[in-house]
Amino acid sequence: MLKNKYKYIILGWWLSGLSTAYVLSRKYKEEVLVIEKNDTLWWLSRTIVTNLWDRLDIWSHRLQESYLTNIIRFISRELNIKLNNIIRLSKLYINNWFISYPINSFELFKKISILKSVWSLAQSFYYKVKFKQKDTFEKTAKSRVWDYIYEYFYQSYAKKVWGTPLWELSNSIMKKRFRLNPFTLAWQVLSKSKRYFLYPKWWFWKIVDNIESILIENKVEFILGEDKYNIIPDKNIIEINGSSIIYENLITTIPIDIFSHYINYENKNILSYRGLYIAYLYINQSPLIQWETFYFPEEEFIFWRVSIPKRFDKSSQSEDNYTIYTVEIPAWKDEYDYNYMIEESLIWLQKSGLINNNYSIDYDNTFFHYEPNVYPMYKIWRETNLDDVLSGIHNKYKNIYISWRQWLFLHCNVDHTMDLWFELGNNLLENDNNLNWQKVLNKYNNCVVRD
Ligand SMILES: Cc1cc2nc3c(=O)[nH]c(=O)nc-3n(C[C@H](O)[C@H](O)[C@H](O)COP(=O)(O)OP(=O)(O)OC[C@H]3O[C@@H](n4cnc5c(N)ncnc54)[C@H](O)[C@@H]3O)c2cc1C
Structure with missing residues (x-):
């Protein structure tokens, strides 16, 4: 049964939202409401042909x-x-060639030839010195890896993935996405671990399914299949399905551009x-x-x-x-x-x-x-603009807590996603404020994504 007031309302039902709900609902039973736009609970999975996979x-x-x-x-x-x-x-x-990935052996050296490898290493040192301000994707990439790898990997990968001229891309891509540099490579070659x-078992949906069972025991409420709601942040109200629900704290794990529309906050349109x-x-x-x-x-x-x-x-x-x-x-x-x-x-x-x-x-x-x-789209200045939006909203509305996983980029970050949101749950239980929360976010923002 929906109530007309909750201590916490969370937007987004997936790993982030559920992790925070998990922490909060252990202490505050019946005080957490989660709102999700999809009507299936496991949007990352899908039922297909029986006898093949259940999900x-x-x-x-x-x-x-x-x-x-x-x-x-x-x-x-x-x-x-x-x-x-x-x-x-x-x-x-x-x-x-097919070579091991992530690159972790002599394979690459063998393929490239010793002479070319030495020459390439020299190139990357040259770029390190030459580019004093490594503010673009290209400068940072070239001074981290040699030309050969830049040409075959980084440059073409970036063109394909972002579909935009490379000069528009900032060096955050390198910071968040790529770890490879000659020294790391040398270390990996020596350590040779598998x-x-x-x-x-039963893949990722099982994780959320099991968290969800705990949340149901903890009397967390869900509204699913709903994104046509209004948020009135000055009054701490969400209008949904004809009812007005009051929140003490609003936690959002949904895309920030969508969220800023809900609260009529000007988004400088850079967060695409x-x-x-x-x-x-x-x-x-x-x-x-x-x-x-x-x-x-x-x-x-x-x-x-x-x-x-x-x-x-x-x-x-x-x-x-x-x-x-x-x-x-x-x-x-x-x-x-x-x-x-x-x-x-x-x-x-x-x-x-x-x-x-x-x-x-x-x-x-x-x-x-x-x-x-x-x-x-890691365009130049994206991070500054992102910071502006975040601190703008956090300063204006002290009971709104924002984050969402795309800051952490694409693959293999579920542990960061969940850890971040457990941390938010704990901070909320300690009544920490949302500006401190923003500092915590920065820590995760600098994570390098694993492949
Ligand atoms: C192609 C791909 C492959 C990946 N592979 C891996 C991997 O192998 N290993 C790994 O660890 N991680 C992987 N990841 C990352 C992993 O999927 C994410 O870390 C994880 O899904 C993050 O969950 P989240 O809850 O933070 O965010 P999201 O997944 O973005 O969840 C946000 C939720 O908000 C909902 N929502 C959106 N708009 C609204 C609205 N208006 N109102 C209410 N709800 C709304 C969405 O439907 C969604 O349920 C991969 C990601 C991608 C894209």
Whole structure:
């Protein structure tokens, strides 16, 4: 039963919102309301053909062994979810080679040749000295990695992913996205340890499903399938479905541009994002090479990442002879039509050697998902503008707490997402103010995303 007043209202039902609700609802039963625009509770998963998967994550979500241990412990012990350790077998396709990814061996040196490697290292030192102010993507990238890698990887990857002239992109991309530099590489070569992925049994939706069961026990209320509400921040009211609900604290995990519209706060329109099509191609051929995840930074490939779920999750074996390839295509909404994306993907899957030309594709089962807010457009000055919006709202409304995961960029940050939001829950319980909260955000804002 909905009440007309809550201590906490949280916008967004997924890992962030649920993590905060989890912490708050342990102390304040019946005092937390979560509002979500989708009507299914697991928007990252979807029910598809029976006998294949009960539910399929929209992409191949996994944890990494380097994740924060408190989060791994929370998932395995408190949520009681089995995490399967799978040796990581990812490959990067670059200039017609498949090499280990993340790059962690002598492979790269061997491929490039010793002479070229030494020359390349010298180049990156040269750029380090030459570019005094490393304020753009290109300058920072070049002074961190050698020209060769810049050309084949960073430059073409950035063009493909952001779809914008490179001079518009700021160096935050390098700070948040890429770790590779000659010294790290040298260290990785020496340490040679194996890397693992951790796959939650039944995939990611199981994490949220289990948190949700706890929240229901803690009497958290949910409103689902609703984004047509009004927020009146001066009165601490949300008008929804004909009722007015008062909040003491409003916590938002939804895109900041959408949130600023709700509260009529001027958004300088710099917080835009590029999205991603994920094609689920049903092909009657197993990949001709053995690894499970493939990265294709070069520009001519329509996709950036291709995963073969059955290679890392036995429960996703198809009963017929088809293999599902999840193919991620960075794009604006409606930038390409579906047939074009399928045809291009098939061409490039063949060129990469993953399939040969004796395949057939099941068009009836093949489907697409579009995820709009994946790549923050890291334009120059974005961070300053973002800071302005955040402190503007936080200063004006002391009981609003903002964050959302896209600051942390794309893959493999679920531990940061959850940790951040547990921390918010704890801060709220201690009645900390939202300006301190903003300082906490900065800590997470500087996280480097893992691949
Ligand atoms: C392609 C891709 C692959 C990824 N792979 C991995 C991986 O392998 N491992 C990993 O650890 N992480 C991965 N991530 C990151 C991971 O998905 C995120 O960290 C996680 O989903 C963050 O959850 P969140 O709750 O913070 O934010 P979101 O996922 O953005 O959730 C926000 C919620 O708000 C809701 N919402 C939006 N607008 C409104 C509104 N107006 N009113 C109410 N609700 C609204 C949305 O429907 C959504 O439920 C990946 C991300 C992407 C995009």
